[in-house]
Amino acid sequence: MPPIIEMRGITKRFGALTANDGIDFSIEPGEIHALLGENGAGKSTLMKILYGLYQPDAGEIRINGQPVRLTSPAEAIVSGIGFVSQHFALVPKFTVAENVVLGHEGSRTLHPTAMSTTVMETAASLRLLIDVNAIVGRLSVGEQQRVEILKALYRDCKVLIMDEPTAVLAPGDIAALFDILRVLQGRGMSVIIITHKLDEVFAISQRVTVLRLGKVVGEVRTQDSTPAALAQMMVGRQTVTVARNTDHRRQDAVKLDVRDLRLTDKRGGLRLRGLSLEVRGGEIVGVAGVAGNGQSELVSVLTGMAAPDSGSVTVGGAPLPFRDPKAVSRLKVARIPEDRLKGVIGDLSVQDNLMLESVEDFTRMGHLDRARIRANAEALIRAFQIKAAPTDLARTLSGGNIQKIILARSLGHAPEVVIAAQPTRGLDIGATEYVHQKLLEQKERGAAILLISEDLEEILLLSDRILVIYEGRIAGTFAAQDAQIDQIGALMTGAHPHA
Amino acid sequence: MMDSILVLMGAMLRIATPILFGAMGETLIERAGVLNLGIEGTMLLAAFNGFVAAQLTGSLWIGLLAGALTGGLLCLLMGGLSVTLGLNQHVSGLGITLLASGIALFAFRILYGGATTPPALADSFQPLNPFPDTILTPVFEQHWLTYAALVSVPLVTWLLNRTTFGLRLRAVGENPEAADTAGINVYRMRYQALILGGALMGIGGAFLSLAQLGAFAHGIINGRGWVAIAVVIFGNWQPSRVLAGALLFSGVQALQLRLQAAGVALPYELLLALPYVLVIAAIALVGRNISVPAALLKPYRREG
Ligand SMILES: Nc1ncnc2c1ncn2[C@@H]1O[C@H](COP(=O)(O)OP(=O)(O)OP(=O)(O)O)[C@@H](O)[C@H]1O
Ligand SMILES: [Mg+2]
Numbered sequence: 001m002p003p004i005i006e007m008r009g010i011t012k013r014f015g016a017l018t019a020n021d022g023i024d025f026s027i028e029p030g031e032i033h034a035l036l037g038e039n040g041a042g043k044s045t046l047m048k049i050l051y052g053l054y055q056p057d058a059g060e061i062r063i064n065g066q067p068v069r070l071t072s073p074a075e076a077i078v079s080g081i082g083f084v085s086q087h088f089a090l091v092p093k094f095t096v097a098e099n100v101v102l103g104h105e106g107s108r109t110l111h112p113t114a115m116s117t118t119v120m121e122t123a124a125s126l127r128l129l130i131d132v133n134a135i136v137g138r139l140s141v142g143e144q145q146r147v148e149i150l151k152a153l154y155r156d157c158k159v160l161i162m163d164e165p166t167a168v169l170a171p172g173d174i175a176a177l178f179d180i181l182r183v184l185q186g187r188g189m190s191v192i193i194i195t196h197k198l199d200e201v202f203a204i205s206q207r208v209t210v211l212r213l214g215k216v217v218g219e220v221r222t223q224d225s226t227p228a229a230l231a232q233m234m235v236g237r238q239t240v241t242v243a244r245n246t247d248h249r250r251q252d253a254v255k256l257d258v259r260d261l262r263l264t265d266k267r268g269g270l271r272l273r274g275l276s277l278e279v280r281g282g283e284i285v286g287v288a289g290v291a292g293n294g295q296s297e298l299v300s301v302l303t304g305m306a307a308p309d310s311g312s313v314t315v316g317g318a319p320l321p322f323r324d325p326k327a328v329s330r331l332k333v334a335r336i337p338e339d340r341l342k343g344v345i346g347d348l349s350v351q352d353n354l355m356l357e358s359v360e361d362f363t364r365m366g367h368l369d370r371a372r373i374r375a376n377a378e379a380l381i382r383a384f385q386i387k388a389a390p391t392d393l394a395r396t397l398s399g400g401n402i403q404k405i406i407l408a409r410s411l412g413h414a415p416e417v418v419i420a421a422q423p424t425r426g427l428d429i430g431a432t433e434y435v436h437q438k439l440l441e442q443k444e445r446g447a448a449i450l451l452i453s454e455d456l457e458e459i460l461l462l463s464d465r466i467l468v469i470y471e472g473r474i475a476g477t478f479a480a481q482d483a484q485i486d487q488i489g490a491l492m493t494g495a496h497p498h499a
Numbered sequence: 500m501m502d503s504i505l506v507l508m509g510a511m512l513r514i515a516t517p518i519l520f521g522a523m524g525e526t527l528i529e530r531a532g533v534l535n536l537g538i539e540g541t542m543l544l545a546a547f548n549g550f551v552a553a554q555l556t557g558s559l560w561i562g563l564l565a566g567a568l569t570g571g572l573l574c575l576l577m578g579g580l581s582v583t584l585g586l587n588q589h590v591s592g593l594g595i596t597l598l599a600s601g602i603a604l605f606a607f608r609i610l611y612g613g614a615t616t617p618p619a620l621a622d623s624f625q626p627l628n629p630f631p632d633t634i635l636t637p638v639f640e641q642h643w644l645t646y647a648a649l650v651s652v653p654l655v656t657w658l659l660n661r662t663t664f665g666l667r668l669r670a671v672g673e674n675p676e677a678a679d680t681a682g683i684n685v686y687r688m689r690y691q692a693l694i695l696g697g698a699l700m701g702i703g704g705a706f707l708s709l710a711q712l713g714a715f716a717h718g719i720i721n722g723r724g725w726v727a728i729a730v731v732i733f734g735n736w737q738p739s740r741v742l743a744g745a746l747l748f749s750g751v752q753a754l755q756l757r758l759q760a761a762g763v764a765l766p767y768e769l770l771l772a773l774p775y776v777l778v779i780a781a782i783a784l785v786g787r788n789i790s791v792p793a794a795l796l797k798p799y800r801r802e803g
Contacts, residue, residue, distance in 0.1 A: 053680070053801060074682035089677040091670050093790070102670050103681035105663040151681070396802070 010059035037211035039400020082152025092137030252281030255448035261311035286463030334415035346395030351377030510753035520703025521727030524696035531692035536592025539724030540599030542704030549705030570701020585798035623713030
């Protein structure tokens with residue numbers, strides 16, 4: 001039997017950059033195939049070519065042995081390909097059902113009840129839990145992802161491409177996603193999954209293709225490989241060191257003091273219910289918790305984007321004004337936002353994005369000092385190994401490199417306090433490692449670091465103290481030395497909220 | 500008292516007609532993600548072409564068709580500039596208004612020379628009068644196009660909300676990337692919305708020259724296109740609320756005309772400004788909860 005999909009010699013250039021360089025890639029019917037590679041290796045580009053969103057400069061695509069030309073998503077859909085992109089392509093104002101049938105409605109007039117019913121049936125047959133009449137913009141990220149999957153399946157796809165689906169999911173949702181993928185596989189579908197997490201590769205895939213700098217560096221059966229071997233293939237180096245925080249002795253003064261925050265959201269829900277915490281200089285405090293327990297709200301308050309109903313925050317003894325991002329910058333609070341697309345301005349160049357938070361430092365008598373902006377960008381690009389030129393538009397960078405811009409901007413200027421929200425979401429192994437090192441360096445420098453992450457492993461690796469957030473308050477505190485994973489896990493799900 | 504209210508209502512409906520056609524057309528186009536500032540010029544050239552075609556052929560229907568075609572073609576041009584070439588929509592739209600107005604006035608000069616009295620049609624569309632000799636006459640004695648304008652509101656609502664075409668049109672105006680990945684041709688959808696909307700605007704313009712005035716004059720549109728745009732914003736891009744906005748404006752306009760005629764002791768400039776001021780105030784008041792089509796003003800480009 002021929003492979004269901006065969007890409008041969010695919011080359012794609014963006015200006016001087018060759019994002020895909022003679023890539024051969026094939027998918028067997030019924031397999032889950034992991035596509036692995038560092039940030040900017042060309043994974044998304046290759047998948048966009050397969051979905052007809054980009055046109056390759058060279059190479060051919062065969063589906064079931066037949067050469068095809070995919071010049072638009074419409075053609076890819078007809079060929080049985082479904083795509084869940086790294087950044088969701090949904091209409092927020094539409095209902096789930098409307099999003100699912102869009103482009104595939106089946107009749108000239110819409111019949112809302114019939115539409116809901118068929119979508120509901122499709123969802124049920126795949127054991128996807130979703131309210132088909134909900135407005136998509138109000139759903140959680142995990143639910144939106146299910147809508148995307150449903151959309152692809154509703155079009156009867158035979159091959160489902162998922163670009164970094166787990167980057168946006170909480171651990172529980174990842175397990176649920178994998179269950180769904182196994183159901184699909186059971187029906188003979190093929191899945192291409194892009195991820196940076198090696199344990200996920202081993203948990204779900206049968207085959208792995210590794211890209212580096214736009215080229216295929218290896219294609220193996222998962223069971224014949226090891227995480228170390230894959231990591232080495234990906235980064236092209238012998239070993240990947242793991243930075244971890246081992247020195248918990250330091251006891252500086254409290255730099256970030258959060259007292260009794262309460263916050264009600266627009267819809268009247270209580271999001272923060274008297275949350276207090278403190279972080280000392282030279283300390284990394286990890287906040288563990290399942291998404292949606294007040295983490296985003298806490299970050300919004302600390303980064304000057306929202307004001308709480310009551311409570312106070314002081315930075316180095318000075319009160320932090322609420323809803324005043326500029327004041328937050330002045331107090332030397334660096335932030336790494338959880339949604340990296342909101343952290344940069346896509347239509348501005350890399351160098352402009354890199355100076356956005358300190359425009360004053362780059363102006364001379366009201367004029368932008370272009371030479372200084374460029375020098376700043378060049379220095380940060382080097383220091384943070386961003387794969388881009390200063391004048392590239394931010395939106396053309398790969399996801400990981402966008403994240404590096406944000407890091408460079410926030411950590412590049414000796415902060416007192418660092419608010420890091422999901423700082424390694426979507427980053428490759430090397431880059432994750434790099435971010436961890438940078439955070440540890442900030443700790444050495446004496447900065448107070450609040451690390452909010454859904455990745456428990458990351459928290460355990462870096463924190464001096466671990467707080468568990470549950471329903472808007474801190475449900476438990478552990479010193480790094482005696483943190484117990486099962487206890488933390490239990491608190492995260494609210495098992496003994498008063499422990 | 501009752502009489503004058505009914506007369507006022509009749510005037511309101513008449514004044515609302517061209518604005519309503521324009522606003523329904525603009526609603527369709529904006530819901531697909533294109534702001535069409537070409538509307539003012541489009542309505543003017545459609546009024547002119549409709550008038551000329553009717554005069555040359557002696558058929559009002561051909562005139563109306565010419566008006567609709569003019570609207571569709573000018574919006575096609577708008578599509579070429581803003582959809583295919585991806586140029587700034589403000590600039591393209593204003594450019595089209597300038598171009599179309601220029602053509603209309605230039606052709607007017609060539610065809611009618613320096614005529615001071617506007618040329619009139621030998622016979623124009625005549626109002627229907629379904630309730631002759633009753634108290635309702637002043638309200639219902641309207642052109643069939645006025646009834647058509649009112650009917651266009653539920654039609655556009657139905658088209659947007661109950662048809663596949665409308666779903667796709669809205670998708671393209673909210674998130675073209677999503678529409679594209681769903682296999683919808685974003686450009687084609689936007690062109691279809693533009694042509695359909697343009698035809699409606701054209702009919703709105705032709706209504707003035709073929710029915711209401713039965714003549715053409717330079718100032719025949721006199722800002723009605725801009726009012727239509729304001730009314731679309733007021734109506735939050737929902738046809739029924741757009742209707743409310745159009746009626747509000749025309750109601751105040753009718754009242755204002757009446758007060759002028761009655762010789763109220765207010766400067767007439769003030770009265771003239773009244774409907775505009777009111778619409779602006781209304782937009783400011785209701786404007787807080789607006790839900791603009793998310794992709795309005797954004798040309799769509801696939802990278803790579
Ligand atoms: N539309 C574009 N224009 C210019 N350059 C682009 C464009 N899209 C991607 N690139 C460049 O091509 C390279 C590969 O990008 P791609 O998005 O495929 O990486 P990736 O492997 O998916 O990385 P990540 O893991 O960070 O998502 C990057 O250097 C990126 O900057
Ligand atoms: Mg990618």
